[in-house]
Amino acid sequence: MISLSVNGVAQSIDADPDTPLLYVLRDELGLHGAKFGCGLGQCGSCTVLVDDRPTFSCLLPIAALAGRKVRTIEGLGTPDRPGALAAAFDVEQAAQCGYCIAGMIMRAQALLERNNRPTEAELRTYLAPNLCRCGTHMRILRAVRRAAAAMGGGVQESSR
């Protein structure tokens, strides 16, 4: 059994130690927000926070997680009580298929927790590890700007 802290709750997991965190979240804990996209750390759809840093959960074996805090999109809110980013994504209608969105929100959450006044260029660079194939980028950027404002900050213009 391996012990994990997920969204503030201690969990005991019966899984091989080399099992990537993503499979434990989705298959053992019923947390489906993080998605399997590539298993290679190339697309970001599996992004969760580990000790407040955005992490590819598809690559990280649970053996490496003892004593570390995992946060997933389910820990940020619910449709009835959405977090700032989820609410902003809804207002901006920032989804098409939506498969990448949980990962986008978790990466943006990590950014805004550390710096809620990024420049536009910093925002785009920070989100670069996460892929969206529907081309929802413009709306995702608008949503993160909106959430930054809601969290007391704001995204600053920058020349590209």
Next chain:
Amino acid sequence: MNGLTRRSLLAKGGLVVVFASSGAAWAQEPEEAANLPGDLDKYPFLDSWIRIDTTGRITVFTGKAELGQGLRTALIQIAADELEVSPASIDLIMADTGRTPDEGVTAGSHSMQNSGMAILNAAANVRALLTDAAAWRFASSIDQIELQDGTAYGPGGRRLGYGDLAAGFSLHVMAKPDVPRRSKGRRLIGESVPRVDIPAKVNGGSAYVQDIRAANMLHARVVRGPSDGTQLKPADIDAVAKMPGIEKVVREGRFMAVLAAKEWHAVKALRRLQAAGWERRDSSLPSADLCDVIRQSPVRDNPIFNYPGPSAPADARIVKARYSRPALMHGSIGPSCAVALWENGNLIVWTHSQGVSPLRKSLAELVRLPLEKVRCIHVEGSGCYGHNGADDVAADAALAARAVPGRPVRMQWMREQEHGWEPLGSAMVVELHGALGRDGRIVGWRHDVWSNAHNGRPVSAGGLLAGAELEPPFAPQKPQPIPMPEGGGDRNANPIYALPNASGTHHFVERAPLRVSALRSLGAHMNVFAIESFMDEMAHAANADPVDFRLIHLQDSRAREVVETAANRFGWKRRVKGRPGRGYGFGFARYKNLGAYCALAMEVTIEPDGGTVDVRRVVAAVDSGEAVSPDGIRNQIEGAIVQSLSWTQMEAVTFDTSHRTSFDWSAYPIMRFPSVPASIEVDVIDRPGEPFLGTGEAGQGPAAAALANAIADAIGHRLRDMPLTSERIKAALRS
């Protein structure tokens, strides 16, 4: 519901599954009827589309699927508007062969035209029946009846709910043509109603087929070589079967799958089998450039259009150009997935296929079950943008599930399997030949397009990857061109401009080195790229402004308005020309010459040393007929622009003679945030009362062309071969 049994399959999420043991439960067979709008013509009975229960709850049925394009919300809006209820009082059932009308494939930007128009007119019929019933119950005339929020109001304060009214008549009646739409002010149609699927998607709710976790479910991986045309070398399968957690290794012919209770165990077993190495099974892939191969292959010629006119005069200026596009990938972010259950001789498959009905038929043939024993239920997956691995993985799941009756099997492809096996968008070549009169007008036009097929969707077991792996194998489907007016490789090859002395030929290339099928907009991306690049080349030869040059050849008034709107909003006439490293481009098309009109203007800057293109600004105008959800249309067009910029600027499927080498996102890069435009603005031109026109594919061609034209404007050199990479820009600048 006759012959139905209920069982709860899904442990989480509260999805109740109804199994139709007798096949299509009550989506009755098509009958002859008067000419009715959209797919109402195929399914004229109202209860195929709309049912009202005794509590007044309304259920609407569509054979089309939500693919992330916002269709669920748009169809609810249409029905709620016409039935005068709130969107929340409608349940929409989508694409389920046991419950919904067979509307074929959710593709070609047809959903609003076919299903939207059907539901609109079915709802108008139902509203008329509710009004008649209320008038009868209140002994009044129909003009005295007011419908509002699910209640009919009559004279003297009398009122009855829809449930009470609907209990008194049958909706199993044929739709009447020409039932007028609700005439009083518009309420929901034309409003940007928030999408009903977005709250779950932005809060990590279970929204996708990949998220299904049923009691007693097994996880499965299919075992294949690295790409289309390859196979794995023999491995020690007995050793793999004994690996921890492996419940079963399914083998039938060359088909193989590993099944485990824990997903990671199935992945590890797959990796061990892959370690045995692989070999090419099919003939070698060409070592020459794929576009050259397509251009030089044996063809079947089909005329596309032929507009008479006097021959070009001897002094006409001749312009010729050849354009090309490499093979492109759908590149879904989530690899394809399906869940299948084989139980009591019945097969249910939960699938993100775009075509549940043709898939059902193909699966029935594959597993040798009568059609009525197979049911396919659409559940959203990652966006597909055409025919990706969705159907193939459903077949893989079905074969795996047959080996473990009673246990749901969740089959998901790995990343390299999606990249390696998904059918691609064909490489294409277009050659254009134009003649320009002394008055600066086009006096001759010739369009030749070479392409593989753009439709390899399964209609039989031979259209599924697994079909070729069984013993004996099913015969592969023969590639066929899609006839005009929609067309495949020739889609949008027919220019919308009023041109005399113009003709075009589709040179259909049957033999495809790489597996191909439908990719969003099919040939339109390439044909519009070529035509709209060529219009700029002709305008340049005529010394005319590119937008003015388009307008003098454009008669369709809606086309003109879209072009003028995009140009005006962009400030096209005020643009400052000739600034180094800065360029402006324009592109326009009406999708298929039948769907939405889309024009866009683009500003780019190009960094001279690296050749890197920055798209500074895009302004688009779109006419999708009556705009049900303006924001839904904007979302689709914004997405089409970004996706098309990615295709056009940076994408090309690579391969060597033995296999595809585009096996992941490092080998097949797509656009990331730092490269997306600084701004995109979309202006929706609403046409109340006009038929809905599909929007989903309207932006791909115009965006590609506007980029090419902006680059040419910026650097003074024309790039005609996609992708328009920084390397090619640098090379052009050096030449």
